[in-house]
Amino acid sequence: MPRETNSGKRERLDHLLRALKRAYPDAHCELNFSNPLELLVATILSAQCTDKLVNRVTPALFRQYPSAVDYAAAPLADLENAIRQLGFFRNKARSIQGCCRALVERHHGQVPNTMDALVQLDGVGRKTANVVLGNAFNLSEGIVVDTHVTRLSNRLGLTRHTDAVKIEQDLLTLVPREDWTLFSHLLIWHGRRRCSARSPDCLNCELRQLCPSVDKASAKRRVPPARSAAQSLP
Numbered sequence: 001m002p003r004e005t006n007s008g009k010r011e012r013l014d015h016l017l018r019a020l021k022r023a024y025p026d027a028h029c030e031l032n033f034s035n036p037l038e039l040l041v042a043t044i045l046s047a048q049c050t051d052k053l054v055n056r057v058t059p060a061l062f063r064q065y066p067s068a069v070d071y072a073a074a075p076l077a078d079l080e081n082a083i084r085q086l087g088f089f090r091n092k093a094r095s096i097q098g099c100c101r102a103l104v105e106r107h108h109g110q111v112p113n114t115m116d117a118l119v120q121l122d123g124v125g126r127k128t129a130n131v132v133l134g135n136a137f138n139l140s141e142g143i144v145v146d147t148h149v150t151r152l153s154n155r156l157g158l159t160r161h162t163d164a165v166k167i168e169q170d171l172l173t174l175v176p177r178e179d180w181t182l183f184s185h186l187l188i189w190h191g192r193r194r195c196s197a198r199s200p201d202c203l204n205c206e207l208r209q210l211c212p213s214v215d216k217a218s219a220k221r222r223v224p225p226a227r228s229a230a231q232s233l234p
Contacts, residue, residue: 004157006173013174016156016210020186023206024193027185029135031055036111036136037103038062041071043131044095044123049086057085068109071100095123113137127164134181143171144184148191155195155213 004012020027030051033039038058045054061082065071071079080093099122103109111132112118118129127146133139143149145164149171153159159170175183194201202214 009158010174012210013158016207017179017183019206019210020190024186024189027182027189029131029185032058033136036132037068039136040099040111040124040128040132041096043128044099045083045086045092047092048088053086057083068100068103071097072104092123098122099124111136113139115141126168140177140180143168143175143180146188148188149184151197152187152191152195155211156207157212
């Protein structure tokens with residue numbers, strides 16, 4: 001099969017975008033927040049953790065610590081206890097407190113709205129910065145690449161990379177800038193609702209006609225499990 005050209009890939013991506021927008025017209029960030037600080041904290045907490053679990057923890061957390069000053073001044077043990085339900089809660093508590101101390105010292109307690117400033121904060125990488133910029137500030141500086149975006153970008157033939165930075169660079173050349181924030185939401189919603197890691201629902205997939213991995217996934221499900229020599233005996 002000939003390798004797809006960049007122009008062919010862009011044309012297919014236009015069709016993918018339209019199909020995803022039809023399938024998920026309400027796609028949005030599923031972390032609950034009401035201001036940039038809340039989203040920043042929730043995104044740090046979401047590492048290796050589901051959004052649903054984070055959303056169960058954050059209402060009480062946000063009431064207890066409404067400002068960066070509150071996080072910065074909190075006894076670390078209290079902050080750890082407030083997020084104890086989440087995995088890696090000790091590391092996350094330290095990251096949140098370090099991040100908020102930097103916000104107080106460098107940014108008057110406010111979350112900055114530039115990539116350069118955000119990635120200098122504790123616990124904030126490019127993915128977290130993209131989440132905050134795109135959803136709290138409505139600024140398109142990049143595309144969020146999480147596990148769902150990584151998996152689907154490869155399955156859809158939009159990249160051959162597994163490194164998040166390289167995947168993002170490939171996607172930035174294909175996706176219109178005005179759709180950068182929405183595109184990650186669309187892939188994440190599709191990954192959670194249809195194209196799971198272990199058992200993608202290719203038969204009912206809205207992208208079936210556009211996905212180069214459909215035949216591979218279907219073939220895997222059609223192949224019966226290998227029988228042992230003992231099972232083959234009459």
